[in-house]
């Protein structure tokens with residue numbers, strides 16, 4: 151299998167790929183046409199922020215299974231296009247956190263003390279003391295917009311320099327902020343109070359130009375602004391105006407709306423200091439992100455769960471251990487029902503009962519939907535794109551959970567509605583860790599969801615089970631186990647039969663002809 155590693159991925163990450171037996175081509179930044187060509191037969195692609203992984207490039211790839219981002223931001227990757235194609239996108243969320251936080255602090259000190267400007271003038275032979283009088287950080291207020299991994303590390307370091315730290319992040323746990331001695335407040339309050347403002351957010355539709363003309367007007371005159379996150383979070387045109395007007399005293403920018411930055415009015419201002427997207431560029435961070443992403447690529451290509459997916463629900467550690475057999479069960483339940491259905495599916499429901507109800511259902515739902523769609527779509531569906539594919543096919547998806555349970559510690563019940571019929575199935579994982587089917591369309595059963603199976607709805611009366619058995623045996627198929635479920639004597643019942651080999655069409659016809667048999671479905675799990 152082949153991995154295309156672009157944008158200068160550290161050698162230590164590439165070594166992990168080669169040790170796993172993968173063929174690696176390493177290169178620098180590629181444009182769309184070059185990428186389309188180079189990616190055609192690769193199973194994996196790894197990039198930093200330079201190469202734009204567009205939908206056209208993704209669609210040109212014939213075998214691509216995973217796109218790895220050796221860093222945090224995935225805004226240079228068309229994640230939606232990857233998801234539609236069932237391609238996992240992973241990042242390295244932690245490897246460069248400290249590097250980016252330290253760069254922010256370095257930029258803040260450089261901004262406060264005019265270090266780049268003083269350095270440049272002195273190198274031109276000018277001894278300029280008066281012009282470059284700076285300000286202290288001690289006692290100043292730092293406004294952190296986005297108190298995630300980097301924002302928290304910046305806050306911790308700023309507190310060490312005796313700054314007061316305020317933050318705006320509507321998604322953060324207030325207790326975490328309190329532990330960091332950070333005061334959470336609205337965006338407006340933080341902007342009005344801050345002497346320095348630093349953004350540490352992903353670039354999304356919601357955060358693009360989060361600091362625009364109106365927001366910059368809220369700043370105290372003389373405040374300073376930093377962006378070591380993503381170009382576009384601060385509106386560059388509005389920032390230029392605010393700097394020119396003296397509303398903002400200085401800006402430190404590591405990232406830009408257009409990269410690489412070639413020309414910008416901002417570069418003409420002496421109170422703007424810039425670095426060429428160096429936040430993650432430390433030796434330590436580059437090794438860490440390359441290793442982190444390479445390990446996930448190897449996991450993915452070996453068919454193992456990845457740790458840092460951004461487009462599939464991720465389960466880790468203890469939860470992964472608990473959920474693993476249930477993920478398999480959910481997929482089997484989906485596959486079983488797909489093979490039972492005769493008309494197009496219009497709705498699918500998964501309900502998790504008992505201890506399972508404490509977990510996020512997303513991974514179980516993905517597994518169930520993958521099982522449900524795979525008999526129809528084969529390799530075109532996987533865990534990544536199953537929910538999206540289901541929605542695109544107009545299937546209504548419902549997730550339910552309940553802690554209450556009568557007979558089992560855990561139970562997954564699924565229901566599928568078609569245009570003409572609907573079916574229900576429930577399964578559990580027993581104490582030995584084995585999946586069991588326990589209910590089919592309201593009939594209690596106890597069967598292993600594996601291998602070749604027959605579902606035979608019939609009338610509950612004598613001389614049916616024997617002839618069905620004979621019809622199977624006459625076609626040299628051995629019966630491994632048989633369950634009969636019924637709700638009332640003489641009513642309708644169902645046989646769930648496990649057999650040792652594929653059941654030929656003639657055997658199915660013979661079963662159908664047994665007097666009292668209502669239907670027969672062959673299921674292979």
Ligand SMILES: NC(=O)c1ccc[n+]([C@@H]2O[C@H](COP(=O)([O-])OP(=O)(O)OC[C@H]3O[C@@H](n4cnc5c(N)ncnc54)[C@H](O)[C@@H]3O)[C@@H](O)[C@H]2O)c1
Nearest residue numbers: 223250296297298299300319321350351352378379429430
């Ligand atoms: N300059 C660089 O080289 C460099 C290096 C590393 C990371 N980054 C960038 O830094 C950013 C942050 O990285 P991180 O690892 O801290 O990410 P993170 O996911 O840990 O933190 C992001 C934080 O932003 C918050 N957030 C999201 N939307 C928000 C909104 N609309 N308003 C307020 N808060 C919001 C989230 O709640 C979260 O706490 C990313 O964009 C990443 O690409 C840049």
Ligand SMILES: O=C(O)[C@H](O)COP(=O)(O)O
Nearest residue numbers: 198199200221222223430
């Ligand atoms: O999102 C990130 O991790 C940073 O922006 C780093 O980008 P880089 O890998 O291009 O340095």
